[in-house]
Amino acid sequence: MGLTYVSSLMAKNYEAVGFIPEPRLEHYFQRGQVLLQTENDDPCGYLVFGNGWPRLRVYQCCVQIDARRLDHATELIRRLVNEAYRRHCTSISLWCADDLAANAFWKAAGFEFVGQRDNHNRRGRKHNGWLLRLPNSIQGDLFEVAA
Numbered sequence: 001m002g003l004t005y006v007s008s009l010m011a012k013n014y015e016a017v018g019f020i021p022e023p024r025l026e027h028y029f030q031r032g033q034v035l036l037q038t039e040n041d042d043p044c045g046y047l048v049f050g051n052g053w054p055r056l057r058v059y060q061c062c063v064q065i066d067a068r069r070l071d072h073a074t075e076l077i078r079r080l081v082n083e084a085y086r087r088h089c090t091s092i093s094l095w096c097a098d099d100l101a102a103n104a105f106w107k108a109a110g111f112e113f114v115g116q117r118d119n120h121n122r123r124g125r126k127h128n129g130w131l132l133r134l135p136n137s138i139q140g141d142l143f144e145v146a147a
Contacts, residue, residue, distance in 0.1 A: 017061075033050065055090060095127040
């Protein structure tokens, strides 16, 4: 059910979150790199992340429209932070298209803006880099590198 739900929500929000091919998404599920969020025992959002030690990287985070503003994305981030500590990571990073309201969420969630890239995509979008440093991580800032 999780894979079907994530694929469906991703397709509905393609313009905002992009696309991960289903075989790759299956791989992330098998490796425990997909967090599902629920409301009343039904899925309402997801977060896909990568294992880039010493930093976890968020590849996609999406909450369905009727469940937004109910702290579901914040809960996904809280769970990801716990996972990062469990894996002894020093930070969490992500790229977010600069025209999305999600940038305000990442800032409010404690991420700091660390730069912008223009990868000359077909939509002409620039992407904002966001970084959440994890205080009291075992490695501290020793291994910190640019997002």
